[in-house]
Amino acid sequence: xxxxYQKQMPLMITSIDHPHATExxxxxxxLDANPIIYEWVLQDLTRNVTHTGAGAEGMSxxxxxxxxIIKQMEGYSYEELAFHLLDSVCYRGFCRIGIADKGFQKxxxxxxxxxxxxxxxxxxxxxxxxxxxxxxxxxxxxxxxDCTVVSSNIHEPTDSTLLWDSVRVxxxxxxxxxxxxxxxxxxxxxxxxxxxxxxxxxxxxxxKKARKKQYEDLLKVTHKTVKYASNAVSLLKVHPFxxxxxxxxxxxMAEELKEVIRLTYRVIDQTTRRVIRGESxxxxxxxxxxxxxxxxxxxxxxxxxxxxxxxxLTGGVSNLITDCLILDGNPADTELxxxxxxxxxxxxxxxPLKAALDGGxxxxxxxxxxxxxxxxxxxxxxxxxxxxxxMCRSTWxxxxxxxxxxxxxxxxSWLKRCFGLSRCMWKSLPxxxxxxxxxxxxxxxxxxARKGFSAx
Numbered sequence: 001x002x003x004x005y006q007k008q009m010p011l012m013i014t015s016i017d018h019p020h021a022t023e024x025x026x027x028x029x030x031l032d033a034n035p036i037i038y039e040w041v042l043q044d045l046t047r048n049v050t051h052t053g054a055g056a057e058g059m060s061x062x063x064x065x066x067x068x069i070i071k072q073m074e075g076y077s078y079e080e081l082a083f084h085l086l087d088s089v090c091y092r093g094f095c096r097i098g099i100a101d102k103g104f105q106k107x108x109x110x111x112x113x114x115x116x117x118x119x120x121x122x123x124x125x126x127x128x129x130x131x132x133x134x135x136x137x138x139x140x141x142x143x144x145x146d147c148t149v150v151s152s153n154i155h156e157p158t159d160s161t162l163l164w165d166s167v168r169v170x171x172x173x174x175x176x177x178x179x180x181x182x183x184x185x186x187x188x189x190x191x192x193x194x195x196x197x198x199x200x201x202x203x204x205x206x207x208k209k210a211r212k213k214q215y216e217d218l219l220k221v222t223h224k225t226v227k228y229a230s231n232a233v234s235l236l237k238v239h240p241f242x243x244x245x246x247x248x249x250x251x252x253m254a255e256e257l258k259e260v261i262r263l264t265y266r267v268i269d270q271t272t273r274r275v276i277r278g279e280s281x282x283x284x285x286x287x288x289x290x291x292x293x294x295x296x297x298x299x300x301x302x303x304x305x306x307x308x309x310x311x312x313l314t315g316g317v318s319n320l321i322t323d324c325l326i327l328d329g330n331p332a333d334t335e336l337x338x339x340x341x342x343x344x345x346x347x348x349x350x351x352p353l354k355a356a357l358d359g360g361x362x363x364x365x366x367x368x369x370x371x372x373x374x375x376x377x378x379x380x381x382x383x384x385x386x387x388x389x390x391m392c393r394s395t396w397x398x399x400x401x402x403x404x405x406x407x408x409x410x411x412x413s414w415l416k417r418c419f420g421l422s423r424c425m426w427k428s429l430p431x432x433x434x435x436x437x438x439x440x441x442x443x444x445x446x447x448x449a450r451k452g453f454s455a456x
Contacts, residue, residue: 004038004061016090024094026449027069031062034127038062040120045112059104059112065124066095067104068113072419072442078106078113085109113438114431121437122324128444129322129347137451138318140348144356144408145315145340147333148416150326150436151308151423152295157288159271160202160215163222165290166264167195170229173257177232181250184239188228191221215275222268229261263290284329294429298330308424311436312336314344315408320447321415321440323347326433333360338369351375354397356405359384367391381405419443 031037042061059067070091071081084091086103097103132138155161174188198218205211236254241247266287273279283297288307298306310330314323323343325336337357345351351373359382367386370378377392379401392398416422419439426435 004042021090023446023449026452027445028094030445030448034131037065037124037127040123041065041116044116044120063095064112067109068438069442069445072439075420078110081109082106116434118433118437121434121441125441125444126347128448132320132448137448138316138320140316140322141352142317142354143314143344143352144405146358146408147310147312148412149298149306149308150311150421151306152292153423153425154289154292154295154307159275160199160218162267163218163271164195164199166267167222167225168192169260170225174228174232177253183241184235186232186235191225195221212275226261226264229257233257263287263293296329312340314340315411318451319411320444324440326436334363334366337361337366341373354401356401362386377401415439415443
């Protein structure tokens with residue numbers, strides 16, 4: 001049976017004289033001061049459970065939240081997290097794991113932590129922002145806004161490597177189907193070695209003509225593999241299996257295979273258009289990974305190309321990240337200004353008095369709109385034709401806000417270096433959103449704990 005928190009504290013060492021242990025104790029106090037967090041997480045953990053009073057006890061919501069925070073703070077894999085929750089007295093105490101308890105397997109940690117939705121993480125962050133406001137750590141009167149990119153966990157994409165990925169994944173899935181079902185026999189040829197040779201031939205080709213020849217054969221091999229997979233889907237759909245369990249498994253594997261086939265056709269289409277026909281394929285129509293198909297192509301400042309999602313962050317004087325917006329595609333910063341200000345009002349109940357933004361947000365309409373919302377001083381890091389006296393009440397205020405804005409750059413760097421925000425290691429778009437919010441919540445908890453100790 002699930003619980004939202006431990007009713008009775010298990011036997012454990014209560015105090016450790018170390019700065020990191022002190023920080024964890026501060027985080028623990030903040031979590032305990034906001035028990036609604038555990039209630040929300042419990043709802044996620046029991047969303048698909050019919051009888052909540054039956055079954056094994058498992059991890060409590062409190063333990064799941066605390067384990068997720070440790071994972072993001074330390075950058076552990078699930079296997080490393082399982083080890084440290086067994087080995088570390090400090091982490092066992094923080095996660096409320098008693099001396100007699102055996103800890104948790106990596107699979108249990110993974111399943112439970114990834115069950116927490118992005119909406120729940122965002123709601124937790126709103127609670128932390130309110131806690132910061134109540135304790136006078138962050139009032140939300142001065143904000144700084146900037147964008148960054150969180151990369152997906154994919155390799156550098158090229159058309160040839162995407163085609164090779166498609167061939168080897170489809171072939172592997174066909175092999176698993178043959179191993180799983182004795183009642184059917186899917187005949188197919190394994191072209192993975194040939195596809196790999198053609199992929200390497202593309203990468204090492206010394207002329208455009210030689211490269212195109214390699215691509216043509218690689219496309220031919222991919223078409224053959226897709227045909228095998230399509231035949232397998234048809235067999236799985238119509239074959240009369242001996243029991244319902246096998247039939248359900250077959251239908252599930254058929255759907256997975258259909259999704260990979262769909263993505264493979266997209267790769268074939270963009271390769272044919274770009275390489276064979278010489279067309280220019282817009283970035284919005286491209287697919288850069290069959291494993292993370294949600295990944296966007298983000299070109300930053302016309303020089304650097306990233307593969308992931310654009311994220312817009314709002315920070316305050318305390319370096320608390322008060323808001324985060326994960327975007328689809330690569331919209332211009334100028335399109336986000338009003339939205340971020342309105343989200344700030346929704347969180348705090350009022351617009352900020354002063355705002356410092358990156359130069360990409362600068363435009364005359366954005367300045368006029370911000371002033372119309374009652375924001376007295378608006379500083380864009382690059383003026384882009386705007387005058388300082390139009391943005392702020394004085395040159396001194398403009399220069400101070402411009403220096404203040406630079407602080408969010410260090411905050412973003414801290415998130416990427418210490419909380420894993422540079423690259424999302426979780427699979428699928430919903431998990432991407434959850435990962436980003438989990439990193440931000442963990443960072444905010446540490447910020448609040450440190451600010452709380454400094455205030456006392």
